[in-house]
Amino acid sequence: MDDLQLLRQLGAETPPATPETLSPARNRLMAAATPAPTTIRRPTRRSWRGVLGGVAAAGVAAAVTSVLVLAPDQFGGDAPAARADATQVLRSAATAALQVPDATPRADQFIYRRTQDGPSIHESWLSVDGTRDGLVRESAAGKRTETPVPGCRDGRAALVKGGEVLPGRTEPCTPEPAYRPDMPTDATAMRAYLATHGSGEPGSVNAAGKDVMYFAESYLRPASRAALYEAAAAVPGLRTVENVTDGAGRSGIGIAWPSTRGEGDIVLVFDAETYAFLGTSGTSSVQALTVVDKAGQTG
Template sequence: MDEMRLLRRLGQEVPPATPEQLAAPRDRLLAAMTAPSAPPMTARRSARRGWRVVLGGVAAAGVAAAVASVVVLAPDPIGGGVPAARADASQVLRHAAAAALRTPDVTPGPDQFIYSRSQEGQATRESWLSVDGTRNGLVREGEGGDGMEAVIPGCRNGRAAMVKGGRVVPGRTEPCSPRPAYRPDLPVDATAMRAYLVEHASGVPGSVNSIGKDVLQLAGGYLRPQSRAALYEAAAAVPGLRAVENVRDGAGRSGIGIAWPSTNGSGEIVLVFHPETYAFLGVSETSAVLVLAVVDEVDQTA
């Protein structure tokens, strides 16, 4: 099961509700998400155009939405914290926020691509997605020539190449909107990120399940360290999360999980973090992103 199917499942689990039913939970979520908290520490990093930076571990977002999968560089272990196996969910997420700020702050150029390699069971996936969404990208599943390969068309001046069977149809275009693999406009502090998650909720307002879907989708995109830290800090304020020890991501790597509540008794989605570095590894028993790099062209790898 890939991330987009997880996201769809999360969305399908949210039952229809009346405005009267939504009022109370929305007020509670707004209160929790907008409560003031200490901002995460900041870091100054220089960004150099043309770097190819290998980073280390987040869950893959779906190819269908043309969202880049991201892996955050695993920093040195963070000293002085509560051991992961005994930490609660908010502690793990705040450690993950601090870890994010220890990664290189690289701003991709608009003409570059986000390369990722992910694993789901025995299946592998590689993708090259346009940073600004205007250039043709590529998705490849399987090993060698035995798998599927499909062009992800870039969007320029409101038109994109028509793709059929994974290949561009010569001379044919269709209307489009760019889907950038990098979001430079996301908030860089926890308070603003909380407000952003509430304002841009894609599901039922006030639903923790819906917020979980949005956090997972954002975590699967390429974020600068400040935005990723803000996302984890905002998630730490969501009620009902639970830390789970001794879980494994889709590649079998062991870590500590953050169990996100689900509805209708269908089970929780567990996001897996490294037990020492707090790098985001993937989704429990489902997926793992192994490599991410900022590259200059399709087919270039880290």
């Protein structure tokens, strides 16, 4: 289907005055006109690398920053449906996101996330403003390990080695907030935000999929999460894949993002009835994502 036909199809599905009716060609043109993007900033401080470096391939790194590259025949889903179905699923997910109670995290709170990858459970308590000491907990094969995540205060953070804080030792740091208060709350602004802060080349659908996956697994207020899904719905080439499962084996409907380098598809999994985000196909299952008052608290 050419861009003109796609534009007519989208025009029949959505109000013509909205940004969602813009053609993929228009989106690519806007992306090309945008200044060189600043990479979406994921945790890079040495203490975080120490926390994640010792985790197995199916560990917290997969839940926080992994790139999923599974083709549809690798996860046993049915043949992909039309792109219009993917668009509708994402818009339904946006509507569902707006039904979730809103909560603005305070600077002194923590974002608690619990994910599952098969039998492994991964929990993290990360500082909302990046200055408080957080915690990562791994539970697998009957064993549980806990690793501190030092906050960054006055440009210094406690040094962690082997999962332990070294007394009296610090390292330079920059605060890494677990919550982004600047995330847009409408689809147009969200598309611009992703284009400007994208992790890949401008116009790369595969890179956009990775960025959407990263934010979907992060704490977002309802309006921002809805804007994320609405922005994703305008991306060309998306497909639905029926009967996929997330990292905990929960069944849902998948949204497959095409790979530009032949590596396979990124697949986000949504509940087929409620359209709540479940995780990524076969790798990550988001069990909890909320705001708490202290590290170790789960609700």
